[in-house]
Amino acid sequence: MRLLKILPAATAVALLPTLGLAQDADVTPTNGEIGYILNTFMFIVTGILVFWMAAGFAMLEAGLVRSKNVTMQLTKNMALFGLAAILYYAIGYNLMYPGDGWTINGILGAFSPTSVEPVGLAGVETDLTYASVGSDFFFQLMFAAATASIVSGALAERIKLWPFLVFVLVLVGLIYPIQASWKWGGGFLNEMGFLDFAGSTVVHSVGGWAALTGAIILGPRIGKYNKAGKTVPIPGSNLTLATLGTFILWMGWFGFNGGSQLYMDTAANVADISRILVNTNTAAAGGAIAALILTQLLYKKPDLTMVLNGALAGLVSITAEPLTPSLGAATLIGAVGGVLVVFAIPLLDRFKIDDVVGAIPVHLFAGIWGTLAVVITNPDASLIVQVKSIVVVGVFVVLASTAVWLLLKAIVGLRVSEEAEINGLDMSELGMDAYPEFHKG
Amino acid sequence: MRLLKILPAATAVALLPTLGLAQDADVTPTNGEIGYILNTFMFIVTGILVFWMAAGFAMLEAGLVRSKNVTMQLTKNMALFGLAAILYYAIGYNLMYPGDGWTINGILGAFSPTSVEPVGLAGVETDLTYASVGSDFFFQLMFAAATASIVSGALAERIKLWPFLVFVLVLVGLIYPIQASWKWGGGFLNEMGFLDFAGSTVVHSVGGWAALTGAIILGPRIGKYNKAGKTVPIPGSNLTLATLGTFILWMGWFGFNGGSQLYMDTAANVADISRILVNTNTAAAGGAIAALILTQLLYKKPDLTMVLNGALAGLVSITAEPLTPSLGAATLIGAVGGVLVVFAIPLLDRFKIDDVVGAIPVHLFAGIWGTLAVVITNPDASLIVQVKSIVVVGVFVVLASTAVWLLLKAIVGLRVSEEAEINGLDMSELGMDAYPEFHKG
Amino acid sequence: MRLLKILPAATAVALLPTLGLAQDADVTPTNGEIGYILNTFMFIVTGILVFWMAAGFAMLEAGLVRSKNVTMQLTKNMALFGLAAILYYAIGYNLMYPGDGWTINGILGAFSPTSVEPVGLAGVETDLTYASVGSDFFFQLMFAAATASIVSGALAERIKLWPFLVFVLVLVGLIYPIQASWKWGGGFLNEMGFLDFAGSTVVHSVGGWAALTGAIILGPRIGKYNKAGKTVPIPGSNLTLATLGTFILWMGWFGFNGGSQLYMDTAANVADISRILVNTNTAAAGGAIAALILTQLLYKKPDLTMVLNGALAGLVSITAEPLTPSLGAATLIGAVGGVLVVFAIPLLDRFKIDDVVGAIPVHLFAGIWGTLAVVITNPDASLIVQVKSIVVVGVFVVLASTAVWLLLKAIVGLRVSEEAEINGLDMSELGMDAYPEFHKG
Amino acid sequence: MKLIIAAIKPFKLEDVREALTTIGVRGLMVSDIKGFGAQSGHSEIYRGAEYEVNFVPKVKLEIVVPDELADQVVETIANTARTDKIGDGKIFVLDVETAVRVRTGETNEDAL
Amino acid sequence: MKLIIAAIKPFKLEDVREALTTIGVRGLMVSDIKGFGAQSGHSEIYRGAEYEVNFVPKVKLEIVVPDELADQVVETIANTARTDKIGDGKIFVLDVETAVRVRTGETNEDAL
Amino acid sequence: MKLIIAAIKPFKLEDVREALTTIGVRGLMVSDIKGFGAQSGHSEIYRGAEYEVNFVPKVKLEIVVPDELADQVVETIANTARTDKIGDGKIFVLDVETAVRVRTGETNEDAL
Ligand SMILES: Nc1ncnc2c1ncn2[C@@H]1O[C@H](COP(=O)(O)OP(=O)(O)O)[C@@H](O)[C@H]1O
Numbered sequence A, B, C: 001m002r003l004l005k006i007l008p009a010a011t012a013v014a015l016l017p018t019l020g021l022a023q024d025a026d027v028t029p030t031n032g033e034i035g036y037i038l039n040t041f042m043f044i045v046t047g048i049l050v051f052w053m054a055a056g057f058a059m060l061e062a063g064l065v066r067s068k069n070v071t072m073q074l075t076k077n078m079a080l081f082g083l084a085a086i087l088y089y090a091i092g093y094n095l096m097y098p099g100d101g102w103t104i105n106g107i108l109g110a111f112s113p114t115s116v117e118p119v120g121l122a123g124v125e126t127d128l129t130y131a132s133v134g135s136d137f138f139f140q141l142m143f144a145a146a147t148a149s150i151v152s153g154a155l156a157e158r159i160k161l162w163p164f165l166v167f168v169l170v171l172v173g174l175i176y177p178i179q180a181s182w183k184w185g186g187g188f189l190n191e192m193g194f195l196d197f198a199g200s201t202v203v204h205s206v207g208g209w210a211a212l213t214g215a216i217i218l219g220p221r222i223g224k225y226n227k228a229g230k231t232v233p234i235p236g237s238n239l240t241l242a243t244l245g246t247f248i249l250w251m252g253w254f255g256f257n258g259g260s261q262l263y264m265d266t267a268a269n270v271a272d273i274s275r276i277l278v279n280t281n282t283a284a285a286g287g288a289i290a291a292l293i294l295t296q297l298l299y300k301k302p303d304l305t306m307v308l309n310g311a312l313a314g315l316v317s318i319t320a321e322p323l324t325p326s327l328g329a330a331t332l333i334g335a336v337g338g339v340l341v342v343f344a345i346p347l348l349d350r351f352k353i354d355d356v357v358g359a360i361p362v363h364l365f366a367g368i369w370g371t372l373a374v375v376i377t378n379p380d381a382s383l384i385v386q387v388k389s390i391v392v393v394g395v396f397v398v399l400a401s402t403a404v405w406l407l408l409k410a411i412v413g414l415r416v417s418e419e420a421e422i423n424g425l426d427m428s429e430l431g432m433d434a435y436p437e438f439h440k441g
Numbered sequence D, E, F: 001m002k003l004i005i006a007a008i009k010p011f012k013l014e015d016v017r018e019a020l021t022t023i024g025v026r027g028l029m030v031s032d033i034k035g036f037g038a039q040s041g042h043s044e045i046y047r048g049a050e051y052e053v054n055f056v057p058k059v060k061l062e063i064v065v066p067d068e069l070a071d072q073v074v075e076t077i078a079n080t081a082r083t084d085k086i087g088d089g090k091i092f093v094l095d096v097e098t099a100v101r102v103r104t105g106e107t108n109e110d111a112l
């Protein structure tokens, strides 16, 4: 359509499909369309930011695994996003947002592939009060992919590629959208009055629960816990990439939380979005600084990997309610998240649950905290309802994931051979070293 | 202009140059300006995303060359973008979009540097139906730079810096804008009815053809094919960077295809943009997953580098028509692109055409496929016209590039000395190692 | 608020707080709100881009220090952003933008934490002619953090973590906002007619002066200058990351300069923003190409690190006035910046001022040049006033920083032990290697 | 004194170091090497092209010990590093004429 | 048995390995080293400051062979690694007392 | 001729190299190694878990010199590399039978 730009304006306008032409031919857009354009463009921008988080997870994980497993981790991250994109289109979206097409009312959504508006909105009655289905689908799709990314980090360095990808299919195609429909699809949790603005529970805890069950069933990496039962640290191979990944996720989170306002068609909505952004930013800062100070106090030396996890925990903590807190409250809510991970990481080790990147503390523990914290600043929230909802979602995801993990374990096996794990998944499973020229030891 | 914010609103408005003041002093913006603002801001946002692709190419290429050639590859990418920015302003833009100032009608555009609107649109009659020239130039400039980036990857690890940069000058200053004017400038290919929405042919195949001629004239890297004629793989030095680069390109592509809608001033246009984004995303997913599965089947082990190329091929494939396909069709169009690269890469090797990063399969082959695929979903497209246009552009670019390459070869030589190539271009040509502390071998 | 999307449109609108409902219930947004929405969203998008610069500084610095100091550099960058976010909220913002709440008129702003609009703008009279305080705070906060990032690079590889972070607190909480209020807060420099559009002086030179005083007080790294007084180069450990960081900063700068237009509520404003973007881009290109050619001429080999510094110097140079120059002028202004750094870097070495990443040439020298260059293209600028302002800001920042540095030196000491510096700050101060598996030497 | 050079599988390094300390070895030098031997030679595919992997990562130990300790060190390494899979590695023994500890200037046995 | 230590130019590694296998060498150890010698000492410029490059990347081979094979191995390396340019490298021969194959416990010649 | 193997602290490399050239050493091989010895064994914390750091980075020098130069080389290294802190390193001397310069084919003393 490039050509248009060199035609005289008149023709140009004429060529453009304009819903409003009827009303007033001389103004584009018509007043009625402005809100729709703003809402849709807001989803486009924030959706692209959430997409970017896929790269953030990939870099964070590539940086925290050993160099002998980096190619595998990158392959998993690329593949899971591709599969998530396809599955969410094929099943996920309508299962999550059935509108009034529920299969079982408020519990099980609709089964059908996604279809977006026709080109130029030709021949359809468009509801101009929201945004285009295309932009909404684009935005929601990225959330589904993020849920899967959470899992890949925790199970790194030992799980086989294909069984992991099969789990991703089930997670993004069924588990995630079904439970998400309960809240965001207008299902029974929503009826109950559950509040989860951008998904501390609906997204992050779901990824966290799936990761937890996977980590337990899979067992720890060889050598992570010695005969004496002591934890043997396995340092990540590239902290610069881990830091880059954290910055990318932080950036993407502005889209994650900001876009969840869903509307930018009034001064009030856009002001709310800006309020959400400053709260999201300060919560991340609070989490990072809390972890910085706490590791200094506990270990006499700040631990960068904990600071990174702290920033992410701050982001997860504020995700359930980024709008109502004041800047001060948001900072504290994030800081508590940061403190949580610092204590949770060694705790998981005590139980010999081997979470390579700290996904469980960051996404599950901070996710639960964030969901509870809603009641602190949002009068409409009820603690009982929040707890109930956390439990309902938790039980469902744990049961479903466990079933899938065990099934995969029984049929194809989840874990690579001991030799493959020792030699590294890159050479043994993929025959490809991520850093072939660099000497490692 | 920061100060404004602390002045009382009234003054603020007064200070602002507002075209609409005449009509209705009390509303900013006036209805007539809204479409213009939305179109322009859309170009700003998408243009920034396309700029980001320059970093994507740099990381992809730095990751796929050997560590001894990384500094050179980075230098080429930085330099080519800088030169492209200057050349496209000095010549390219008006040569590509002559409006009615053609030198040879429909074939050769205008020769003059670019000038954008005066500050505050002072004293000019602005066509409010499109967007600012500044934003359009910004957006278009990034496309020109992308074309040059495509070439740098294919010729890596053996071409001299300056001859390469001279080629970039000609490519961005003449070759690219001239052929682009034929379609997007409203030239003869456009008259013919050629359809290429965002540039599978106009951008990607052009970079691909230039890369192909360069790769043939330059010859393969020392040791890429042994005496027996067998291909000797030369693994990239850093697959994490290659993956990061791919994610960056994927992200930038939302701007590349989405912005090519050119208008966001109606509900229909913004809905189309969102439709373009979901199609772009799913095509990339299709390409990546197709390559993943195919390499698993062919080689028993998935090949990450092919998965990355597959995702990019999916993106190139959908670029000629990201609007009309359904989500399913887009996924398939992308998947075919992914399949193409998996077969094309070894094929090029059979002909001893050494393409370091797979630029030719990704941008040329998938570009041709994408241009043909338009006819599948867009009734306005004619297969003959598409084929004709591909050939016309191909012949022109091949002839022009070959001329430039041979001229450069004759005058200054294209290739570094054998010793320089063996020792690596970083130390021999630049005296600077990208990873001086790390041991390589 | 996800639920909304599945409600019938009518209810949806009803649920939305709409300032305009009074005037005309049937259109969202009301005309009066459109400008406010556009301005606010512009700040959101550009603010996120400026946030991204924090990652750019982190990657640039991680790439230019030795591998034994990378974890420390990353920790400093993460921590300084977190602290900046909190301090600017607690003190900085209102000290910088006191409105009419000056403590000392035009010289010292207000002391109070930031508070943004209530949720849904409930119960407040909103000035619809500008943007939300939340979005403005978000945007301004990122500038404060950028100032601190500038310092961390120059002092890398020898300064202790905590003293550095204490300095950041003072810089972001007091030094930066106080001097910034003089111009952008409407203080005495502004009254004087000082022009600094996006902060060549207010942001970059301030970071530069703080870095300069720090570098002098701290002294050079061990071994940077040998007994003979000759400079001993200390190559950066990863030029790919340095290049990535530069691309990230370049991208973020579009937000930095573009957002500084502050308004996007008229055709004129959005056209100006696009003009700012093309000038910003071409200035960076000019700086990079100037450094490329100059290093080729001076040293017979282009120096990538200088090309990267050149691009950044180009960006800093255009920051004081990115609007009024023509594309050609902007390119030249940037090019001069690029030339400056190439000569300034060895010059600083002659004085044994050890600036690890070239922050002083890039941000201070190019910042001064850019501030002076305003007079070339902006008739409203006066050379005397520009010079006076540069001096006033410089004297203030040098005195204040020196005081803080010396105080910290006296109380806790600024520099790590000789042994710690030799062994690297990562293991000695943090006990954590950024690349533990890779062999270095 | 003897210099004992051993090429072993990387993941065995920690066990071997522990075993050696228990028998009184107080120091050693470790380097990462690329090993060529019977284990080498399987083929991989990269971007559709097959190639031989001739080198496998190994760890090289260099240990100087008094003559009387040499045999025990060799034995200990051999037993600890063995996995009975091809590629377990090799141990070589060379004669050392002098040893000096830099810090103290002590020589020979006292230097170890 | 003899231990043959050779420092050669990195890009010659593959040729040398091939040549050695053809004359019956069945294993070797390869490490990347920084070499200092006559070739060293040209100067480079980094950010405007000149400095001497004292070390050039080299590859070090360590090969243990039966006495009778030693001379042939030295010759083969010398011929294959030669480019007649400065920096081609050096070959050193040392005496080895014992050799052991970890996997089997075989000793000396049988271990090679 | 003698092969002198020395493990020293990395930051001493440049000084040692300079000192050696002044006494007539014209070449050497440098490799990065992980050293285990008396210096090893302090503990660090990573993500809340404590662990022993058994290896410290060291640089290994390998120098072949004529017999008469050997003692002086050992001395020079010992003096230049000394910091009187634990971990300064060790020097070992072995006998070398033959030396060859690849480029010229010169042997023994002429090859050095
Ligand atoms: N003749 C030799 N000289 C030096 N090192 C050798 C020699 N033979 C083998 N090696 C080293 O020992 C390692 C293992 O030897 P290999 O033949 O692969 O298996 P095995 O030890 O089971 O026979 C090789 O990778 C190589 O590093």
Ligand SMILES: Nc1ncnc2c1ncn2[C@@H]1O[C@H](COP(=O)(O)OP(=O)(O)O)[C@@H](O)[C@H]1O
Pocket: E007, E034, E035, E036, E037, E038, E039, E040, E056, E058, E085, E086, E087, E088, E089, E090, F026, F027, F028, F029, F030, F062, F063, F064, F065, F101, F102, F103, F112
């Ligand atoms: N005396 C020596 N001891 C150990 N290694 C040496 C010695 N002399 C040279 N080398 C090694 O041989 C390599 C090549 O030697 P050099 O003097 O540079 O060139 P050439 O071999 O042509 O004389 C050096 O880089 C170094 O690694």
Ligand SMILES: Nc1ncnc2c1ncn2[C@@H]1O[C@H](COP(=O)(O)OP(=O)(O)O)[C@@H](O)[C@H]1O
Pocket: D026, D027, D028, D029, D030, D062, D063, D064, D065, D101, D102, D103, D112, F007, F034, F035, F036, F037, F038, F039, F040, F056, F058, F085, F086, F087, F088, F089, F090
């Ligand atoms: N027996 C040995 N054989 C080989 N190398 C040794 C031996 N003992 C020490 N080294 C090397 O010397 C280095 C320094 O020795 P160490 O015992 O730590 O301190 P010091 O040299 O002061 O006694 C060690 O890191 C190791 O690389």
